[in-house]
Amino acid sequence: MGQKMLMKGNEAIAEAAIQAGCRFFFGYPITPQNQIPEYMSKRLPKVEGGCFLQAESEVAAINMVYGAAGAGARVMTSSSSPGISLKQEGISYIVGAELPCVIVNMVRGGPGLGSIQPAQSDYYQSTRGGGHGDYRMLVLAPSSVQEAVELTQKAFDLADKYRNPVLIMGDGLIGQMMEPVEMPEYVKPELPEKTWAATGWKPGCGRDRAIINSLYIDPNVLEQHNRKLFAKYAVMEQEECRWQEEMTDDADYVIVAYGTTARIARSAMRKLRENGIKVGLIRPITLWPFPNAPIQKAAEHAKAFLTVEMSMGQMVDDVRLAVNGKKPVEFYGRTGGIVPTVREIVEQIENMAKEAK
Amino acid sequence: MAVVYEKTKMLTDKPLHYCPGCTHGIIHRLVAEAIDELGVQDKAIGVAPVGCAVFAYDYFNCDMMEAAHGRAPAVATGCKRVNPNNVVFTYQGDGDLASIGAAEITHAATRGENITVIFVNNAIYGMTGGQMAPTTLPGQVTTTSPYGRDPNHCGYPIRVSEMLATLDGPAYIARVSVHDVKHIMEAKKAIKKAFQMQIEGKGFALVEVLSSCPTNWGMTPQEALKWLQENMIPQYPLGVKKEVE
Amino acid sequence: MAKLTIATEICKGCGLCADVCPKKLLALSHDINSKGYHPIAITDQEKCIGCAFCARMCPDAVIKVEK
Numbered sequence: 005m006g007q008k009m010l011m012k013g014n015e016a017i018a019e020a021a022i023q024a025g026c027r028f029f030f031g032y033p034i035t036p037q038n039q040i041p042e043y044m045s046k047r048l049p050k051v052e053g054g055c056f057l058q059a060e061s062e063v064a065a066i067n068m069v070y071g072a073a074g075a076g077a078r079v080m081t082s083s084s085s086p087g088i089s090l091k092q093e094g095i096s097y098i099v100g101a102e103l104p105c106v107i108v109n110m111v112r113g114g115p116g117l118g119s120i121q122p123a124q125s126d127y128y129q130s131t132r133g134g135g136h137g138d139y140r141m142l143v144l145a146p147s148s149v150q151e152a153v154e155l156t157q158k159a160f161d162l163a164d165k166y167r168n169p170v171l172i173m174g175d176g177l178i179g180q181m182m183e184p185v186e187m188p189e190y191v192k193p194e195l196p197e198k199t200w201a202a203t204g205w206k207p208g209c210g211r212d213r214a215i216i217n218s219l220y221i222d223p224n225v226l227e228q229h230n231r232k233l234f235a236k237y238a239v240m241e242q243e244e245c246r247w248q249e250e251m252t253d254d255a256d257y258v259i260v261a262y263g264t265t266a267r268i269a270r271s272a273m274r275k276l277r278e279n280g281i282k283v284g285l286i287r288p289i290t291l292w293p294f295p296n297a298p299i300q301k302a303a304e305h306a307k308a309f310l311t312v313e314m315s316m317g318q319m320v321d322d323v324r325l326a327v328n329g330k331k332p333v334e335f336y337g338r339t340g341g342i343v344p345t346v347r348e349i350v351e352q353i354e355n356m357a358k359e360a361k
Numbered sequence: 362m363a364v365v366y367e368k369t370k371m372l373t374d375k376p377l378h379y380c381p382g383c384t385h386g387i388i389h390r391l392v393a394e395a396i397d398e399l400g401v402q403d404k405a406i407g408v409a410p411v412g413c414a415v416f417a418y419d420y421f422n423c424d425m426m427e428a429a430h431g432r433a434p435a436v437a438t439g440c441k442r443v444n445p446n447n448v449v450f451t452y453q454g455d456g457d458l459a460s461i462g463a464a465e466i467t468h469a470a471t472r473g474e475n476i477t478v479i480f481v482n483n484a485i486y487g488m489t490g491g492q493m494a495p496t497t498l499p500g501q502v503t504t505t506s507p508y509g510r511d512p513n514h515c516g517y518p519i520r521v522s523e524m525l526a527t528l529d530g531p532a533y534i535a536r537v538s539v540h541d542v543k544h545i546m547e548a549k550k551a552i553k554k555a556f557q558m559q560i561e562g563k564g565f566a567l568v569e570v571l572s573s574c575p576t577n578w579g580m581t582p583q584e585a586l587k588w589l590q591e592n593m594i595p596q597y598p599l600g601v602k603k604e605v606e
Numbered sequence: 607m608a609k610l611t612i613a614t615e616i617c618k619g620c621g622l623c624a625d626v627c628p629k630k631l632l633a634l635s636h637d638i639n640s641k642g643y644h645p646i647a648i649t650d651q652e653k654c655i656g657c658a659f660c661a662r663m664c665p666d667a668v669i670k671v672e673k
Contacts, residue, residue, distance in 0.1 A: 028443060055442045059435065060468035067432035067465070071439025074426050079439070097429050202424035202440065204447055206403035215418045217427040362609060366658035368667035377666055381643065382620030386665030542626050542659045582620040
């Protein structure tokens with residue numbers, strides 16, 4: 005390791021997971037994430053203790069993840085939007101039972117069967133829980149293959165730390181594109197032992213019987229459980245929020261964008277700076293918890309914000325919540341699998357600057 | 362004085378929540394006794410369903426997982442693949458296994474997943490209040506087939522054991538009943554065998570247990586067992602449907 | 607003679623044990639347990655042969671049999 009390789013995003017994520025100690029993968033084919041299960045099916049049988057299994061459906065796959073995570077393993081599944089919708093029931097159970105796992109969503113266009121082209125229209129679903137009930141997942145949104153690798157490894161640690169699923173939200177492009185990537189040497193941090201896992205019990209073995217469960221029939225107990233989960237989410241909000249800021253200090257206009265869109269926004273920002281418009285970029289890396297702090301800070305001096313997404317406008321709601329009416333928040337989005345261009349974003353900001361004058 | 366019969370330590374002290382005369386309790390006991398007698402309590406991991414047996418994790422005195430409706434075979438698969446030395450079993454009703462979980466059970470069976478499945482067939486949805494199940498008999502009245510199940514309208518009951526026995530994957534499939542002591546003893550033998558198969562690494566084993574639901578059938582426990590014997594057994598013939606050497 | 611020990615508190619009075627007793631020695635008691643059920647009781651302990659049919663039939667593992 006340590007040397008640069010040219011890898012497809014999906015394959016790099018799969019290899020990063022194996023490096024991070026993931027030995028179990030349960031998946032189901034769907035475009036544009038197929039290289040993850042394909043890579044896992046090739047690699048995992050060659051890794052000691054590794055097991056790849058193609059499930060009969062996304063529903064089965066996520067429940068296999070539940071069983072494997074409940075048995076204490078590092079486990080992953082991946083899918084793309086319609087498949088992630090199918091997994092939502094299982095994800096809700098996994099959260100309820102406080103099981104760690106990593107889920108990858110290479111988002112494609114929707115609604116329905118939509119398209120197989122990249123999109124970011126699963127933002128609401130990802131950041132608001134997605135399934136039934138009151139819950140959150142950590143949502144990590146890489147904008148390069150290298151970052152996908154690093155975040156995938158981090159995802160396993162975070163999942164174990166919080167006993168909560170972590171979602172890697174790619175946008176199709178991240179999965180499909182090839183970039184040079186350096187596989188970092190994974191060093192496992194100190195994490196709590198999985199004494200809660202179901203691995204076999206007998207009286208006097210030194211722990212209570214493990215019961216992996218999300219059913220709390222007593223309303224008081226369930227409320228207590230939900231409060232416990234939310235106390236955990238509060239810690240995540242404190243500790244795990246990640247973002248990248250570029251040239252925001254003197255920016256009159258701040259673009260907020262994540263994933264692939266952030267790369268395009270960065271090019272637009274540079275172009276606009278060349279044209280004399282002071283533009284900055286805030287790129288959320290965690291979509292949940294959402295990086296409110298840098299946006300609030302920028303709202304002190306910026307004239308306006310532009311949120312760019314490959315959707316009809318979802319993250320823009322969070323940006324508006326963070327800005328809280330202090331400054332205008334505009335939105336520019338393309339959908340259906342269409343990726344916004346640098347030129348389009350430049351025009352948006354130029355129009356905003358013109359209107360301001 | 363020697364003990365002829367007492368409650369196995371593989372059941373916890375928690376009183377069962379089942380209705381009076383419900384045969385779930387008998388089947389729980391048979392499963393627990395089988396695990397105890399095979400000496401694998403410390404390896405056993407049970408997967409509870411959604412349905413009347415949803416609280417099974419309170420009763421089986423081993424590590425347990427509670428699965429989403431119908432997904433127990435997938436959960437058991439994940440668990441077993443991680444720790445192949447564990448003795449993993451699911452306990453599922455007919456709505457759970459034969460309706461919403463038809464895909465999961467079929468694929469666990471065809472993979473020859475080395476798990477033990479206890480399938481409790483009482484021809485009705487018990488927990489939700491007596492709705493029609495995939496195993497409800499033609500003509501049987503339930504809360505969602507108030508005029509009796511009409512096969513022309515909603516199809517025929519599924520014979521799960523026969524269906525799964527057509528697959529190459531399973532190692533052992535049997536249908537038993539618990540309507541009297543003789544059949545309970547036979548059921549016990551089959552359940553024990555199904556665990557034995559797993560321990561020996563032979564693969565997927567399923568025991569379908571014909572069971573009663575006095576409450577939702579609207580019968581006394583005694584009438585229910587008689588009804589089971591007279592109506593269910595002709596529809597669901599008892600016996601070993603598949604067994605590999 | 608055999609001895610039956612009946613955990614009357616967890617008995618639900620379904621009576622399935624009474625039906626399978628070859629000597630017909632079991633009947634519901636007039637007492638009521640804390641759950642509101644009439645638990646099963648043995649009418650003549652002396653005549654019990656300790657076959658344990660009752661215990662094997664019981665859905666609630668109420669009966670212990672010694673001989």
